[in-house]
């Protein structure tokens with residue numbers, strides 16, 4: 319029983335972590351909170367429904383479709399909602415509002431395209447499970463966990479070891495310095511927004527698999543949890559997003575296991591209050607003036 | 608090599624440069640002197656592409672480079688070490704050096720990095736340390752070393768001696784001289800006018816956005832009015 323809960327917690331936590339990664343990447347480079355990230359994530363989730371449940375195509379194709387669609391959404395978001403507002407004196411507030419606009423638009427678009435209400439997610443893996451000792455494990459959970467971990471390792475490796483990743487970190491730290499060193503910062507910003515969106519899209523599919531249902535409004539609740547996680551982990555901090563996601567997933571599961579399932583969605587916000595009181599820069603954040 | 612002609616530059620409504628004309632000959636060290644707020648850094652920003660001039664023209668090696676971005680200009684051979692060094696403080700010393708060679712595609716990058724670390728042994732000792740944890744003088748060394756790894760033809764240095772102890776300042780000036788002798792043209796902005804003129808070939812004096820005086824560095828050193836204004840008597 320305990321082990322099953324632990325596995326549930328880790329599965330949920332690893333999804334939360336990659337939802338939060340999208341926020342943290344964009345915040346790190348652009349210094350803004352992308353309020354449309356949750357809705358881009360939701361579009362990824364719907365690709366899972368359309369490809370596997372509606373069309374009956376294999377799961378891997380859903381990942382490809384989600385990546386393509388969310389990459390396009392990310393590209394349009396940067397071109398239409400972020401870039402025109404750059405270099406303005408109100409450059410922090412304006413994109414916050416424009417991305418809220420995009421999120422409302424995308425939510426309604428999804429409502430029109432896919433229909434409102436809950437859509438069940440079904441694929442060949444949905445029911446498969448096996449038992450070790452007395453512990454029942456769903457194959458889906460293993461798949462989610464492996465994909466999340468692989469994604470986090472790949473992203474960390476890319477950021478730490480490759481030229482493109484270093485250019486992104488340099489741009490995140492100081493846009494002017496990066497451009498003086500030869501980085502085309504416009505392109506780095508575009509890559510960041512697209513990458514964050516694709517990661518969000520993949521997270522969307524995983525959520526569909528984990529909770530077996532998606533709806534056009536899901537972007538908001540997952541988005542808010544993602545935001546809570548980056549406040550917990552430290553804004554713009556990749557490690558913080560990963561650890562923060564795990565902490566949230568595990569504590570939610572713990573609360574449910576203890577019988578307080580009504581409080582599950584409150585955990586994220588309790589965590590924000592506590593961290594802001596004790597360590598406002600977040601677990602892994604550094605103090606800035 | 609570099610020619611700036613009739614450049615006006617603005618920050619919003621504020622005009623920082625008014626009709627700047629200056630020239631840098633290949634192989635030389637040219638220095639720009641001037642009081643705080645005269646527009647020295649702004650001149651460097653225009654040449655390096657950080658700020659687009661409203662009027663005028665910048666030519667480099669016979670080509671019009673006005674309005675190009677910094678990442679395009681570094682590929683043409685212009686590197687700036689900005690005022691305050693602009694460390695990538697959250698990246699390691701080695702990563703900062705690697706970023707210096709970011710635009711290069713040749714196979715000698717690793718060799719050059721190794722060579723730079725031989726020359727500045729402190730950078731080698733601290734290569735895995737975060738750049739932000741280095742002292743001011745070490746950061747300035749790193750900033751210059753990083754710019755050199757771009758293999759620039761023209762190196763722009765904005766107040767490299769700022770905030771450093773006199774003994775380190777002497778080191779920095781010696782280093783600039785060496786860099787120049789190994790074939791890199793240098794445009795140097797300095798508050799430390801006397802030392803700058805000692806290593807420079809030619810000098811300009813900038814006052815509230817206008818160039819007021821230009822002459823051979825030797826003559827400027829001997830000019831009594833310049834001495835009174837900028838050399839501390």
Ligand SMILES: Nc1ncnc2c1ncn2[C@@H]1O[C@H](COP(=O)(O)OP(=O)(O)OP(=O)(O)O)[C@@H](O)[C@H]1O
Pocket residue numbers: 618621622623641642643644645646647648649650690
């Ligand atoms: N980002 C900016 N926004 C608005 N005005 C600026 C900006 N940067 C510089 N200025 C103004 O432009 C003028 C020239 O500044 P600049 O930095 O070029 O001077 P400087 O000669 O480099 O001075 P210092 O010796 O203090 O470095 C000053 O009046 C300054 O106040």
Ligand SMILES: [Mg+2]
Pocket residue numbers: 647648649690765
């Ligand atoms: Mg200056």
